[in-house]
Amino acid sequence: MSTHAHVPAPAAPPAPAPPRLAHHRGEESWSRGDKIGVALAWAAGILLCVLAAAIVLYMLFRGIQYLSVSLLATHPLPSLDQTKSGGFLDPIEGTVILTILGTAIAAPIGVGIAVWLSEYARPSWLARAVESGVEIVAGTPSIVLAIFGLLVFQQSVFGFLSFTAEGNAVFGRSFFTAGAMMALIALPLIVGSTREALHSIPSHVREASYALGKDRISTIRRVLLPASRRGIGTGVTLGMGRIVGDTAIVVILLGASQQIQPENGTPVWGLLKGTGSTLTTYVYNNSPAGEGGAPQKAYAAAFVLLVIVIFLNFAVDLIARRKEPTWTR
């Protein structure tokens, strides 16, 4: 056989693509019922977009109209004269403090529960009980949690968490007690999101760690939690959104004092033992429904609240959508 025979045949040129079908408007052949269904689906989608845009634009219009730097930077003052009743610096600070506190309590507990449910879950009756517990907390209206919290935190054992009046009557209302209950409304979101992330890690990854002589704790700490950080981040951010938006717990457990009223003593501890308000209660109190009767300030504060929540939602999207390489199952 000559050397020529060793020449590889050229790869066959790709067959010419079949002619593209003329753009086909399939709707023409659809039944009337299908057409109506599609139209309704379209309408529902568009309506939702319009509604969202209307909320944002209306609040933007109203908010920008009344918002000023001085509102953001001055303390609220008890005055019927709206030119002298100050801004909402304290509610903004209250929102931030309460969100940080609630998240700081909820995140480690929530991640811990999720890890236990996903990696241990023994005995199984306890795991089922914990799962039900998380679901019940998730389904409980926050006002019920708030009332329950007040009941608990007014016990004298918890006197170190809030003001104590003369005669040892525990006030039960403070950033601590409100933060603890806020942690409960964020908890189910963190547990759910973290569990989902842990669940998506293939079991052979765990086994690979065990096969290197690592125990369960090291595997969780060094492999599983780092691999779940996106899920944890999503859950925590969603939880923050819930805390920022909640009103009932603030009204009942934060004392709803316009200004932040720290307890005298140690700076940070005293602040957290003190009372205050958040943007949600500020909006409520100044809205036509509340007692303040300063709707302009309510609109401005509501706008700030909306901006915070939209920002948090955006952050969730950013965390959840980021593509990271992962394993094959």
Added chain:
Amino acid sequence: MDPLSPAEEEGFDPIREPIAVAAQLPPPVRRIAVEEPPTVAQPPADGNGHVVPAPVAALPKRMPRADTAPLERMRTEALSIAYGQKLAVNQVSLTVRRGEVLALIGPSGCGKTTLLRSLNRLVDLTPAASRGGRILLDGEDVDLFDVTHLRRRVGMLFQQPNPFPMSIFDNVAYGLRQRGSKKPSKRELEPVVVHSLQRAGLFEEVKDNLDHPALALSGGQQQRLCIARSLAVQPEVLLLDEPCSALDPISTQVIEETIVSLRSEIAIVIVTHNLQQAQRVADHVAFMYLGDLIEYGEAERVFGSPVAERTREYVSGGFG
């Protein structure tokens, strides 16, 4: 050996058309034939328009044997494993030696992966699993070992590459960083990490990117990283559970070469569905069927003149 199939030769006149054809040729393509070793198809013409024969990169049918004398490391004695009521491995006794590769072959569900996973007691993680018989490492029952200690001596590689979500360096150093003890510094770890990556044949590709995330590597690189990660803790036995089934042929070849180069120091057990792979790398072969060890012996004998009827059918492609 002629790398061309008759079909490809049809319709091509090597005398008349070479130059015109060469101009339109696609880049070199590795073509895979089932019964033939992989060959690389080259553009046929050199710069002067002369036709040059395509080189044939033939892979030896059998990779060369290790030159050290085989030494027994592990042994199973009448090993049985059941999941609940279902017996997955039935009374299997075999020997794992340093200096050779033992391949476990057999149809799906025959118990070969269960047998493999029992050697480092990974089966213990399955709640329903129970075990009878004995597994010995250097004459000692593995049940007497601390399980983390056992798994450091008996490493494992999985079907899917599974680097941890950390840097390449940290992946290899993962097994070296013991919990509780004083943490070794990066400077102390570096020689071991580099040496392990070199042995796994990956170092040249990643030496400038040791701090890059390991999950960004390609599948074949990931699997070699997993080999390096296992080697870093200096195992005496290495268990491979279909390590190439998720990889492309080139990565497979690199990994097979790595396996063969390691066997003089480490006893290797490989589970594979790929009979050609078993022929290429194995020194001993154990054929299992429905939990029973049907045939165990030297690779040439099991593939060349199997004793049992089942083995003959399986190695000749009769079932599987």
